[in-house]
Amino acid sequence: MSNLTVYPGPIAGQTTVPADKSITHRALLFAAIAQGKSTIRNYLDGGDCRATIAAIRTLGVEVEEPHAGELLIHGRGLTGLQEPETVIDCVNSGTTARLIAGLLAGQPFHSVIVGSEQLRKRPMGRVVEPLRLMEADIGGREQGRLMPLSFRGGQIYGVDYTLPVASAQVKSCLLIAGLFADGLTVVREPGPARDHTERMLLAMGAPIVRHGSIITSEKPQDPLQPLEITVPGDFSSAAFLLAAAAMAPGHQVSITSVGVNPTRRGLLDVLVEMGADITMDHWGESVGEPTGDLHVRSSQLKATIIGGKDIVTLIDELPIFAVVATQAHGSTIVEDAAELRVKETDRIATTVSELRKMGADIEERADGFIVHGPTPLHGARVDSFGDHRLAMALAIAGLIADGATVVQDSDCISDSFPGFEMILERLGAVLE
Numbered sequence: 001m002s003n004l005t006v007y008p009g010p011i012a013g014q015t016t017v018p019a020d021k022s023i024t025h026r027a028l029l030f031a032a033i034a035q036g037k038s039t040i041r042n043y044l045d046g047g048d049c050r051a052t053i054a055a056i057r058t059l060g061v062e063v064e065e066p067h068a069g070e071l072l073i074h075g076r077g078l079t080g081l082q083e084p085e086t087v088i089d090c091v092n093s094g095t096t097a098r099l100i101a102g103l104l105a106g107q108p109f110h111s112v113i114v115g116s117e118q119l120r121k122r123p124m125g126r127v128v129e130p131l132r133l134m135e136a137d138i139g140g141r142e143q144g145r146l147m148p149l150s151f152r153g154g155q156i157y158g159v160d161y162t163l164p165v166a167s168a169q170v171k172s173c174l175l176i177a178g179l180f181a182d183g184l185t186v187v188r189e190p191g192p193a194r195d196h197t198e199r200m201l202l203a204m205g206a207p208i209v210r211h212g213s214i215i216t217s218e219k220p221q222d223p224l225q226p227l228e229i230t231v232p233g234d235f236s237s238a239a240f241l242l243a244a245a246a247m248a249p250g251h252q253v254s255i256t257s258v259g260v261n262p263t264r265r266g267l268l269d270v271l272v273e274m275g276a277d278i279t280m281d282h283w284g285e286s287v288g289e290p291t292g293d294l295h296v297r298s299s300q301l302k303a304t305i306i307g308g309k310d311i312v313t314l315i316d317e318l319p320i321f322a323v324v325a326t327q328a329h330g331s332t333i334v335e336d337a338a339e340l341r342v343k344e345t346d347r348i349a350t351t352v353s354e355l356r357k358m359g360a361d362i363e364e365r366a367d368g369f370i371v372h373g374p375t376p377l378h379g380a381r382v383d384s385f386g387d388h389r390l391a392m393a394l395a396i397a398g399l400i401a402d403g404a405t406v407v408q409d410s411d412c413i414s415d416s417f418p419g420f421e422m423i424l425e426r427l428g429a430v431l432e
Helices: 021-032 047-058 094-105 125-133 168-178 196-203 235-247 266-273 308-313 315-325 338-342 347-357 388-399 410-415 420-426
Strands: 004-007 012-015 035-041 062-067 070-076 111-114 138-140 146-151 160-162 185-188 209-211 214-217 228-230 252-259 277-286 289-297 330-334 361-365 368-373 381-383 405-408
Touching: 004 388, 012 420, 021 035, 021 047, 021 070, 021 094, 021 168, 021 196, 047 062, 047 094, 047 410, 094 111, 094 125, 094 146, 094 168, 125 138, 125 168, 168 185, 168 196, 168 214, 235 252, 235 266, 235 277, 235 289, 235 315, 235 388, 235 420, 266 277, 266 308, 266 315, 308 315, 315 330, 315 338, 315 347, 315 368, 315 388, 338 347, 347 361, 347 368, 347 381, 347 388, 388 405, 388 410, 388 420, 410 420
Parallel strands: 012 252, 035 228, 160 185, 381 405
Antiparallel strands: 004 405, 035 070, 062 070, 111 146, 138 146, 185 214, 209 214, 252 289, 277 289, 330 368, 361 368
């Protein structure tokens, strides 16, 4: 376990960010059930995605890495996965666990997924409940609400399911399971959620259909086509640099080839609403995913209120958004974000407690927080609690704090943003 020390100062320049984690997870899993060889370039080589690579290998899928940053996945088709000889270890990746649950639910064999102590505390009932409605035979701790989970195999059947809350992981789990189910699987969304699964499966020829807030999935009549994909930069990683440049004088950053899927870029839209100076150009596309270059420079920000259906589009960015809110004029309110309580940590409690150590005027609420600003921050010794997004948010806060900020247990940053410290240093940050 190591610490990261951050000193105040501006950042400026042009950079890229690591590949999108959400898209990498899906590309790996879907390539495993495609018919033939998929090529995945610029994948995220982080701890969470490595867990997904190990998982598909456990299911008999051959994965090659002929060149740095490139993977060849030899897909076994929809019916070709092998019964694992050992448990499937999702390590610390909730995305791996929830998405692979949909894959395993309809297989004709027995399998077990396990994970780290942290992952074993995260709720799995939200995917187990609808999978059981599909007649999947699933066992687990606390009646399937917690890992480890066992999948006993057998035929599953389509279901018409309304999501209690908008969730890309639960939606994706059910759409994946629908590929192996008899009959039509219908997922009804109460609000927008990330649509990477639908975009990628459609590009592979899967019978995924969207009618407004209703998405359907069913067994394909033809094999899924292999992928040829260059994964775009992760907007959730770019968010930390966008936030740093937007909120402090003298900062100016350009980030190239970033995924700008409308269901993911909620923080960008909110920053613009708050008065941030952000422009986009060089639009492109990769397997249905829009990409572009982002340019941001410091400007005066005003407070805002976020809640309702907008929360799901920036749920992962709320820790860094709290940092931005400390520099906005007025009281910023985040509500309807109780989902933060069951992330890698209780992100409401930990974000509030650690920013208070740095002098932030921030109040904890049951489903979010209130931040009063602008407030000068001061350096402090803060704890990441092993949460990669909190660790990076605190490091960015250190760039605008008076004095040195020490982020404890910073190793976790590599889970989603390998090279974070190196990129900051290239942009002018002083770190130890």
